[in-house]
Amino acid sequence: MNEVKEDIRSYVLQEFLPGESPSNLQDDTPLRTSGILSSVATLQLITFLEEHYKIEVEAHETGVENFDSVADIAAFVVRKKEGRS
Amino acid sequence: MTGPAAVLPAYLEQSAARFPKRPAVVDPADGAVSYARLNGMADRFAGYLGSRGIGAGDRVGLLLPKGTVKVAALYGAMKAGAAYVPLDWTAPAARLRAILTDCPMRTVVVHPNCLAALDDLAPAARPQTVVVTGERSGAGAVAWEEAAAHPPLAAGERTTRAEDLAYILYTSGSTGVPKGVMLTHENATSFVEWAGGVFRPTEQDRFSSHAPFYFDLSVLDLYLASRHGACVYLIGDDLGKNPRELARFIAANRLTVWYSAPSILGLMAEFGELAKLDCSALRLALFAGEVFPVKRLRALTKLWPHPRYYNLYGPTETNVCTFAPIPLPVPEGRTDPYPIGAVCDHCEALVLGEEGRPVEPGREGLLHIAGPAVFRGYWNRADESRDRFVERYGKRWYNTGDVVVERGREGFVYLGRRDRMVKRRGYRIELGEIESVLHRHLLVREAAVVARSEPGADVQIIAYVATRPEARPSMIEMKLFTAKHLPTYMSPDRFEFVAELPRTSTAKVDYQTLRRGAGAG
Numbered sequence: 001m002n003e004v005k006e007d008i009r010s011y012v013l014q015e016f017l018p019g020e021s022p023s024n025l026q027d028d029t030p031l032r033t034s035g036i037l038s039s040v041a042t043l044q045l046i047t048f049l050e051e052h053y054k055i056e057v058e059a060h061e062t063g064v065e066n067f068d069s070v071a072d073i074a075a076f077v078v079r080k081k082e083g084r085s
Numbered sequence: 086m087t088g089p090a091a092v093l094p095a096y097l098e099q100s101a102a103r104f105p106k107r108p109a110v111v112d113p114a115d116g117a118v119s120y121a122r123l124n125g126m127a128d129r130f131a132g133y134l135g136s137r138g139i140g141a142g143d144r145v146g147l148l149l150p151k152g153t154v155k156v157a158a159l160y161g162a163m164k165a166g167a168a169y170v171p172l173d174w175t176a177p178a179a180r181l182r183a184i185l186t187d188c189p190m191r192t193v194v195v196h197p198n199c200l201a202a203l204d205d206l207a208p209a210a211r212p213q214t215v216v217v218t219g220e221r222s223g224a225g226a227v228a229w230e231e232a233a234a235h236p237p238l239a240a241g242e243r244t245t246r247a248e249d250l251a252y253i254l255y256t257s258g259s260t261g262v263p264k265g266v267m268l269t270h271e272n273a274t275s276f277v278e279w280a281g282g283v284f285r286p287t288e289q290d291r292f293s294s295h296a297p298f299y300f301d302l303s304v305l306d307l308y309l310a311s312r313h314g315a316c317v318y319l320i321g322d323d324l325g326k327n328p329r330e331l332a333r334f335i336a337a338n339r340l341t342v343w344y345s346a347p348s349i350l351g352l353m354a355e356f357g358e359l360a361k362l363d364c365s366a367l368r369l370a371l372f373a374g375e376v377f378p379v380k381r382l383r384a385l386t387k388l389w390p391h392p393r394y395y396n397l398y399g400p401t402e403t404n405v406c407t408f409a410p411i412p413l414p415v416p417e418g419r420t421d422p423y424p425i426g427a428v429c430d431h432c433e434a435l436v437l438g439e440e441g442r443p444v445e446p447g448r449e450g451l452l453h454i455a456g457p458a459v460f461r462g463y464w465n466r467a468d469e470s471r472d473r474f475v476e477r478y479g480k481r482w483y484n485t486g487d488v489v490v491e492r493g494r495e496g497f498v499y500l501g502r503r504d505r506m507v508k509r510r511g512y513r514i515e516l517g518e519i520e521s522v523l524h525r526h527l528l529v530r531e532a533a534v535v536a537r538s539e540p541g542a543d544v545q546i547i548a549y550v551a552t553r554p555e556a557r558p559s560m561i562e563m564k565l566f567t568a569k570h571l572p573t574y575m576s577p578d579r580f581e582f583v584a585e586l587p588r589t590s591t592a593k594v595d596y597q598t599l600r601r602g603a604g605a606g
Contacts, residue, residue: 017560018579024559034568035576036561039326040543043356059330063323 004053005074011048012070016041027071032064042067049073055080091247092270094164096277096311097124104288104314111318111338112153120314123157126233130161133235135242137214139191141166141249146185146193146212147298148172148202151319154218154229155298156307158194159252161233163270164243167191168250170265171298175322176572178202180263184255186210188265188464194218194229247271253464254299254401256513257575259505261521265464266401275457276404277308279431283408284342284369288314291338291366295320295331295345300511301401302373305344315342325349332357332364339366343392346374346511348543351381359388373397373405374511376422376499378540383415390414398425398499400485401513402460402473406432407497420540425489426496432456434497435482436489441475446491449500453482507536509544512574516546519577522570523548528558531586534577535599548577549599551586 009025016036017025031037037045046057055077066072097120100109105121112118118126134145145162147169149155155171162169170188172181174196181202185193192214193203203215218229251270258264286292292310294317296302310317318338324330332353335343343350350372353359370385370392377396386394394411409426428434436450437443444450453475460483462470475482488500505516516534523532531551538544550563558566560580567576587595 020560024561029561030565030568033573034561034564035573036564038573038576038578040352043328043352059327062327 001074001078004077005070007052008045008049008073008077009070011045012036015044025070028069030068031070031073032068045073049077053077053081091274092163092245092249093251093273093308094127094160094245096308097127097160100288100311100314107288107314108316109311110153110156111316112151113319113321113324113334115153117316118153120311123153123160125237126153126157127160127164128237129235130158130233131164131243132237133232134161134165134167134192135238136235137192139165139167139214141244141246143167143191144170144188144253146170146172146190146195148174148181148193148199149196149218150174151294151298151321153319154194154233156319157233158216158229159298159307163245163251165238166243166245166249168252168267170253170255171303172255173297173299173572174199177569178204179570180572182206182210183262184265185212187262188253188255192216245270247274250461254301256401257506257515257518259515259517261518263518264466264469267461267464268401268404269461272404272458272460273304273308275431276304276429277312279429280305280309280405281312282430284309284371286310286313286315286342290315290341292317292342293320293335293340293344294318295325295343295349296511297322300374301399301404302344302346302511304404305371328352328356329358332359332362335367336362336364340364341366342369342371343367344371344373344397347372347377347381348375348510350385351378354381354385354388359385364389365391367392369393369395371395371397373399375508378542379415379419379422382411382423383417383419386411386413386415396423396425398497399454399458400487402483403432403454403456403458403485405429406454406456406458407434409496422499424492424495424498428454428497429458432458433480435477436491437475437477437484443477446493449488449490451503452485452487452489452497453477454485455480455482459483507544507546509546510574512572514546514575519546519548519567519571519575522567523550523563525570526558526563526566528552528556531594533586533594533596533599535596537600537602545579546575546577547579547581547599547602549581549583549586551583554584557582 101120101124108117109120109123110118145167159169189210190212193212194216215226216232217226247270253265255263255265294306396409397405399406407425433455435453438450489497519534520532533549563580587598589595
């Protein structure tokens with residue numbers, strides 16, 4: 001779980017927050033409602049998750065309710081991976 | 086059908102008489118509603134408003150997600166003689182409060198999740214009645230179900246006139262507060278009648294309603310459809326941003342008329358898996374609101390070769406005033422954006438150069454528009470309204486602020502702007518409004534916001550923020566701060582922290598240097 005969180009955190013920092021200190025991106029920092037992830041950035045992140053973790057993400061699964069922070073997204077990825085195996 | 090209706094709700098009434106059982110609205114969450122039923126809902130809500138003394142000269146706010154209730158409420162407001170004010174229910178409460186304070190509403194139809202925006206309003210800004218959807222009537226609030234069960238207005242109580250305000254659309258304002266564009270029934274119907282002549286809709290058409298109702302693209306979706314008895318498919322915010330789902334929605338519902346900003350069309354071409362879907366029912370693909378990067382338009386038209394494409398142009402203040410059909414195929418080598426085209430029949434265009442003198446075709450100048458579609462003014466901003474008009478040849482011309490050149494058969498070509506307004510995903514953004522929000526942050530000494538666009542890419546908004554080096558906020562903190570005050574489409578893509586902003590020799594912020602990206606120090 002922690003490894004997944006770190007992967008997501010470094011991807012978001014590198015792609016969407018260049019120059020930001022990693023300690024500022026908390027597990028619960030809102031990403032969508034804050035505008036850190038625009039709708040296009042969200043699509044880019046989903047593509048990364050699908051390729052990196054070999055999972056299939058359905059459109060209805062990526063609402064703000066369960067896809068708004070590093071912790072939410074990591075938990076989602078872990079659920080997906082477990083469902084597969 | 087019979088002659089043009091003078092007011093927007095008459096479109097609904099005429100279609101309810103001609104096609105009572107045909108679907109007027111499809112809400113994916115709720116199913117289809119017929120013209121007769123929608124008209125009945127609107128009549129009863131108008132009756133409720135009338136019973137509360139709400140009518141001509143009043144405003145009804147709409148603070149709820151897109152759905153059948155919202156459509157019934159806006160028609161009901163207009164039938165009662167009032168203007169509707171659609172509000173962005175996803176906007177931060179601070180921005181909604183600024184609008185509600187600028188433009189007090191007699192009543193607001195509100196979703197329970199949005200009620201917090203009505204807290205903390207000054208007494209003068211507080212709506213007298215609050216109509217809440219999906220809730221029981223209670224202290225200070227009436228349930229929508231109850232309001233929409235009221236006996237309709239009697240024929241004699243219906244007094245809506247063509248010159249009355251139909252709606253007020255709030256858009257970004259350069260001084261830091263959004264501004265309300267006031268539009269009359271005649272403004273809207275003159276456009277709808279023009280569009281009917283060009284696009285020839287029928288009651289068999291299925292229109293998309295992709296744009297939010299506070300965006301003027303919704304005027305075509307809602308009223309061109311109801312004018313001709315067609316059906317409009319309501320697309321909410323989540324579905325509207327999801328290219329893959331949206332493409333499936335278009336195919337599954339066999340939509341025939343699509344209208345949106347170019348950005349989502351470009352995303353559908355890229356992510357929508359269009360090659361796997363049957364969207365052959367689509368006969369018209371209309372886009373407006375910003376320049377369509379040619380590379381993306383070419384990609385889209387290869388995947389969707391069947392519809393006719395039109396580039397529609399016009400600010401909220403005039404709605405569409407020029408249009409250009411796009412001949413297919415888009416040539417492989419083409420990189421120049423398509424022109425905005427010829428002036429619509431219901432408008433007149435005039436290009437004025439320096440010192441306000443008309444220029445000859447082939448020379449650049451500011452596009453001015455006259456005619457029945459031109460708005461009345463900005464709500465509560467008489468001076469700013471006056472400044473946007475000039476008198477020439479006995480007519481009142483609206484200065485769009487857009488620099489154009491007229492090029493023979495192509496018509497008008499859009500070149501850019503001289504002020505600080507930019508478009509992103511079709512939304513208008515005044516960079517000054519973002520700056521004034523950043524200035525409110527305690528650690529920010531100064532801020533300057535610029536937009537950069539590279540051909541074929543989206544506009545990037547970059548905020549330069551001057552702080553003391555030892556008290557520098559994080560980028561995330563600035564993102565969270567702006568999200569509290571501005572809608573997400575106005576949030577800067579990047580923050581650059583500097584010790585001082587660059588200055589020109591006259592001590593003004595040197596925006597040119599910042600736009601070149603040379604200001605980071």
